Each structure stands twice: as structure tokens, then as C-alpha cells.
Amino acid sequence: MSVQNAVRLLLIETTGGRVDTLAAAFPDETLEIEHVTSVEAARALLQSRDFSAVLLEGSLAGPEGFSFIREIDAPVLLASLPANYELIMSAYVAGAADFICGAASDIELAARLRYLLERRHDTAARRRYRIGPYELDVELRHWGLDGTGTHLTHHETQFLAALAESPKHFCTYADLITRVWGSPTAVETQNLRVLAGHVRKKIALASQQPDLLRTVTGVGYKLSLDDQ
Template sequence: MAVVLIVDDDLRLAQMLKDFLEKEGFAVQLAGNGAEMWRQLAHGEIDLIVLDWMLPGGKDGIALIKELRAKKAPPVLMLSARGDDDDRIVGLESGVDDYLPKPFNARELLARLRALLRRQGREEPSPSQQFGRFRLDFTKRRLFADGQEMELNPAEMELLLVFAQRPRRILSRDTLLQVLGGEEDGRFDRSIDVRVTRLRKIIEDNPKQPRFLLTERGAGYRFEPDQTVP
């Protein structure tokens, strides 16, 4: 599952794009500035970066792309309200892989991200995932077991989507906290374990000997699906 990091201080736009791309089968993380971007890159594997030109914190997108290109960084699509030809050329010459002026159509952004994945030889994200007798529909946020819909509350579904969009990756409690948007305190940290326990009761035949949602001692949790289907 491709992971996209959106670096934009416009929180409303970033959340809108996150919701849209997750429905299309991507896993999405958010960063509001360059410092947060570097923390996300250090914290986990990122496949694509959507980077806004105008950012707070002293470094704009052009400065950040130069730093990214000095390292082994994933492909970058730059967003900018500066849409004239000269600005587009500056953006492309700085090292970005693609450039999209604001305002833009979300479907065009999706098409460009898929094109960047194809250039890497990566498969496009799947809108659903099969594991055992279950099928999770990312777009409709629904879980089916042997064709029958299962009842999950919003917190259970959100946690399942986080794991399913990042299969076979060890997710620490800190990572889950960041992705789920919780507060960095012990109460939320413990609630992750509670939510995992509840989710196991839904998707595991034997929650004490899980098959899909595994514990990595001292590291976190890992989701192991049987297979992914289109």
C-alpha cells in the first residue's frame, strides 16, 4: 500500500486530500512544515511526497526539495498557488518530479500520483483488501465476512484501516498515535492496546492467538493479511 506524505500548512486542504486519497486506497500522513516532514520521513517508510511551495518555519518547498534531493528521498509532487510558467519552471528545475498549481482538481492530483507510482514500477493502490474470510472496502469503509457486513464502530474501523493500509509494517504505539490523531499522553497510549484487543475480537478466530493482527514485542503491532485483491 503506497504511503503519501502531504506537507502543507493548510490543515483544511490537507485533511480533505487525506480523506480523498484514503478512499482511493492510499495511506496518508500529514505534516504542517519542514520539521514535521523530516520527523515523518525518519519515522517510517514514505513512497510519495505532496509538498506545498509556501510553508511556515523559515524554509519553503523549494528549499526543502533541495534538501530532499541531497538525500535518498521519494518522488515529490509540488503544489503551489504560484501557477505562472516561470514559477512552474523554477519548481521543476529545483528537482520536483511533478508540479500542480492551485487550485486543482483532486482527481488530477490522484492521476499524477498514480503516474509517479508507475514510474517507480509500483502497483496502484487497491480500493479493497482481502484477509482470510474478510474483505475490507476502503472506499465505503465497510468490512465483510463471508459476504456479510460486520458491525464496527468508527474507532474500530479507523484502526483497522490504519493497519490494512500499512500491511506487514510494524507500527509502534507512537506511530498509531500520530496517524490516529490522538494526544501524546499515557491514556491514549493505553487506549491503543484496548482498541487492538477489541478489534481482534472481531477479526480473529482466537484473539489470544491472533492470525492477522500480531504483536511485535517491544515494538508495536503488525497486520499480516493473506492477500491483497483489486
């Protein structure tokens, strides 16, 4: 399956040794790979160029790296991340789309990357949702009203897109975990609650409506427009 005609990948790792393998994983697309060896260099590059995806070496993603993830408008795949629960959840909350713990084969990295790009391509085709007076722009990761609003992380965008698409803007915990992380067993419900807390604060501030995202206790979440 062709994810798009041109793929631009930002590779942030110390050696750049995966360039040839990743290029071979996209035989039907025009692939451009920019390789940098630090978060600082990547941040400078992102000021002038857009990327389809970012592959970030886990050893470069300390506290500064996780903060950096929040700034990226493309899906981020973390590679060779230490198998530490708190570290993994910090990466997810920051907006990382996927991760691989320990030493990862080039084939696995290429497969994960292609999957992320296919998901992004499919989602971008449904780029805007109207939810009452509010608009969710999936491609720009933006929630707002009349030109004002707030920027969202990758996971926050997928969370709201799932609610926007669902009847009565309601989703169960399992539905949301599947949409955001790819599998209903990918993370615990508590991780979803953390994400929902971030979403609730952002859209409440942008919408001036503190109860817009409501918890259906023990079941899921709902965007409530009852007062509109």
C-alpha cells in the first residue's frame, strides 16, 4: 500500500546507520531522509521544513527530548527506548505515536514507521470536524472556535477525533485506547485518564466551557454540548 507520493522522514539518531534500510521499505514512494544527531539540530531543522514522520533514538530522548515531542506536528516513533514504565508513559503523554523497547531490528522499525504513516494518511483525509460551534483540525492538530484555540499533541488529536466521529460524541475506554494507541490492551485505563485530563484542560481553556469533556463513570468519555 502506498502511503503517499512523497515521504519526508526526520531521523534523529547518533549514527544514521538506518538510512538505507528505511529507504528500502518505501519502494513506491519518493523518500527523503534528513539525518541529525541531536534534538537541538532537529528543532532547528523543523523551523524551516515539514516532515511526514520522525524517528527518534531513545537515548536522545531524555526530559528535553520528551518536551521536544510536544512541538512536532508529525507522528514520532521512539526507537531503542529503555524498558522503563515511567519513561514509556512520559513518552506517550508527550505525544509519541509509538515506541520500541530495547534493540530493534531495522525491519521492525521500517514496518512500524510504515504503519504510522498509513494511519496518518487515512486520518488526514478526514481532516476537519465540526462539533457544535467548535472545529477540530486533525492535520494541524488544532481545536478552536472562530480562529482561536489550542494546539494538540498527536494522542490528544486522536482522542478528540474518535469522539468527534462517534454517535453522540461518546466512546468507551476500550474504543479510545484502540484509536489512540492501536490496541485495546496497549495501555492501562489510568494512562487514558491522564491523557483525558490533558485534553480536558486544553479544550476547556480554549472553549471557555469547563464541562465540555465529561467522564461517563466506569464506561468512557463524552463531548457534551448540551448547553449549546
